[in-house]
Amino acid sequence: MTLFKRREREREPASDSTRNKDIGEKTGVSSASPPSDGVLPQYNHNGDEVTAGIHPDGESGRRGFQPIQFFRIIWRSSCAVSSWVNILWPFVPAAIALHFIHGDHHLWTFAINYIAMVPAANLLGFAGQEFARKLPKVAGVIIETTLGSIVEIVLFMVLIAKDNGTGETGPGNKIQVIQAAILGSILTNLLLCLGFCFLIGGIKHKEQKFHAAISEVGSGLLLVAGFALMIPSAFFSSLIGSTVTGGEGYTEDRLRNDTLSISHGVSIILIASFVLYLLYNCVSHDNIFAEVLEADEEADRDRHHDLQKAKLTMTECIIAIVLALAMISLIAVFLVEEIEYVVEHGVPDNFLGLILVPLVEKAAEHLTAVDEAYDNQINFALYHCLGPSIQTALFNAPLVVIVGWGLGKPMDLNFEIFMVVLLIVAILVVGNFLRDGASNYLEGGLLVIVYIIIAVTAWYYPNSELTTSNGRSSTETTGEGTEALVKIARMMMS
Numbered sequence: 419m420t421l422f423k424r425r426e427r428e429r430e431p432a433s434d435s436t437r438n439k440d441i442g443e444k445t446g447v448s449s450a451s452p453p454s455d456g457v458l459p460q461y462n463h464n465g466d467e468v469t470a471g472i473h474p475d476g477e478s479g480r481r482g483f484q485p486i487q488f489f490r491i492i493w494r495s496s497c498a499v500s501s502w503v504n505i506l507w508p509f510v511p512a513a514i515a516l517h518f519i520h521g522d523h524h525l526w527t528f529a530i531n532y533i534a535m536v537p538a539a540n541l542l543g544f545a546g547q548e549f550a551r552k553l554p555k556v557a558g559v560i561i562e563t564t565l566g567s568i569v570e571i572v573l574f575m576v577l578i579a580k581d582n583g584t585g586e587t588g589p590g591n592k593i594q595v596i597q598a599a600i601l602g603s604i605l606t607n608l609l610l611c612l613g614f615c616f617l618i619g620g621i622k623h624k625e626q627k628f629h630a631a632i633s634e635v636g637s638g639l640l641l642v643a644g645f646a647l648m649i650p651s652a653f654f655s656s657l658i659g660s661t662v663t664g665g666e667g668y669t670e671d672r673l674r675n676d677t678l679s680i681s682h683g684v685s686i687i688l689i690a691s692f693v694l695y696l697l698y699n700c701v702s703h704d705n706i707f708a709e710v711l712e713a714d715e716e717a718d719r720d721r722h723h724d725l726q727k728a729k730l731t732m733t734e735c736i737i738a739i740v741l742a743l744a745m746i747s748l749i750a751v752f753l754v755e756e757i758e759y760v761v762e763h764g765v766p767d768n769f770l771g772l773i774l775v776p777l778v779e780k781a782a783e784h785l786t787a788v789d790e791a792y793d794n795q796i797n798f799a800l801y802h803c804l805g806p807s808i809q810t811a812l813f814n815a816p817l818v819v820i821v822g823w824g825l826g827k828p829m830d831l832n833f834e835i836f837m838v839v840l841l842i843v844a845i846l847v848v849g850n851f852l853r854d855g856a857s858n859y860l861e862g863g864l865l866v867i868v869y870i871i872i873a874v875t876a877w878y879y880p881n882s883e884l885t886t887s888n889g890r891s892s893t894e895t896t897g898e899g900t901e902a903l904v905k906i907a908r909m910m911m912s
Contacts, residue, residue, distance in 0.1 A: 497786065503536055513530045527756050535778045540781070549735040573750050593830075604807045628797050639812070653680055695812065
C-alpha cells in the first residue's frame with residue numbers, strides 16, 4: 419500500500435453537495451501534492467483540501483484559531499504516554515504563584531518548578547511536531563529537534579545571565595552547572611534516551627535495523643564534537659603545572675585567558691560546523707534522508723491512526739509555541755534562582771547539572787523518541803536521539819560561550835576531566851553499538867545501565883570548591899589529568 423493514492427477526478431467542476439459527498443466517501447485516500455495545472459483541488463487522507471505549501475500529512479482542514487479544538491488536540495498530545503504528562507499542568511500555575519509568595523520555601527519552589535517544566539516542555543515539543551508535519555520531511559524533523567532544544571537554550575541563557583562573572587568557585591558561579599548540563603544533555607540523549615529506544619523497541623520487535631545515513635553521520639559528528647570540546651580542557655590541564663605565581667613567565671591568569679580565547683575560537687568553528695551539518699541534511703543530501711524517513715513512516719505500526727488524528731492549524735501551532743516558550747522562560751528563571759539553596763542542602767552541583775537539569779529539559783522529547791521506537795520507527799527515534807546531541811555539542815554549547823563572551827562572563831569549554839572522560843567513552847560506546855546497523859534490547863539495557871552508573875558516580879563527585887580534576891585548584895593532580903586526556907585522545911584515534 420502506498421503512502422499517498424491519487425484519485426481520478428472529472429475535469430468538470432462539481433457542485434458543493436457532490437464535492438462534500440465525494441470527500442466524505444474518500445477517507446483513507448491521500449494526495450501527495452497539489453496538481454501541476456492548478457485547476458482541480460487535491461485532498462489528503464482525511465478528505466481535507468490541501469493548502470499550497472503545506473504537506474498533506476499536516477493539513478488540519480481548518481483555518482485560524484478555534485479554542486475548543488485547540489485545547490482538545492493539545493490535551494491528546496502526540497502519543498498516549500506523552501498525553502499522561504498533561505496531568506502535571508496544575509503544577510505550572512502553582513510554580514509561578516509559589517515564586518511570589520514570601521517565606522522560606524526554596525526547596526519546595528525548586529521541586530514544583532522542576533515538575534512544572536515537564537508539561538511546558540511537552541507542549542513545546544508537541545507544537546513543534548505539529549508544525550514539522552506541515553513541512554518537508556527532513557526540514558520538519560530538524561525544526562522539531564531545534565524547537566525541542568529551546569528549553570535547553572533558555573536554561574543556559576538564564577544560568578549565564580545569573581552568573582556573578584568572577585569565575586571564582588562559590589555559590590554565585592553558575593558556569594560549573596552550565597558545563598555539567600552541556601555534557602549531561604549529550605549523555606542523557608546518547609545513553610538514557612537511545613538506551614530506552616533500543617530496549618523498548620527491541621522487546622517489541624526483537625531486532626530493528628536502521629539506515630547508515632543517519633547512524634554514521636550522527637556518530638561521526640559526535641566524535642568530532644567530543645574531540646573539539648576536549649581541546650580546551652587538554653590545553654589547560656597540560657600547562658597548569660608549568661605556570662608561575664607572580665612575576666614574569668607564564669602565569670595562571672594568562673593560562674586562563676588563553677583557555678578562554680581558545681574556547682571562543684572553538685565555539686565559532688563549531689557553529690560553522692553546525693551550519694555545514696544543516697546544509698548537508700537539508701540541501702545536498704536531503705533526498706537520502708527524506709527517503710529513509712518516508713520508509714520509516716511506512717513501517718509505523720499505527721500510522722493509519724496517526725494520520726486520522728485532528729491536527730493543529732498553522733496559527734494554532736504558532737500560538738502554542740509562543741505560550742510554551744513564555745511558560746518555559748518563567749519556570750527556568752524561577753528554577754535557576756533556587757539552585758544555590760538546593761546545592762547548599764546537599765545536592766552536588768555536578769549531579770544537578772549532569773543529571774537533574776538534562777532530565778527535565780529532555781523528558782518530553784525522550785517520550786516521543788521511545789514511542790517512535792515502539793512503533794518500529796527506529797530511524798526517527800535515532801534521529802531524535804542523535805540530532806539533539808549534535809545540536810547541543812555544535813550549537814547550544816558554543817552559543818552560551820559566545821553569549822558569555824558578550825556579557826563579559828568567563829564561560830569557557832574547560833570541562834572537568836571526569837566529565838570529558840564520560841562524554842568521550844559514551845560516544846565510543848554508542849558508536850560501537852551503531853556500527854552493525856541494528857539494535858536489540860540487550861544493547862538498550864546496557865546503555866541504560868551505563869547511564870545509571872554515571873548518575874550514581876555524579877552524586878558522590880565533590881563540588882568544585884572542594885576539589886577539581888582539571889587543575890583549577892590543585893597542581894598536584896595535573897600529571898594524572900593530562901595522562902587521562904592523552905589516553906582519551908589515543909582511544910579516539912584508534
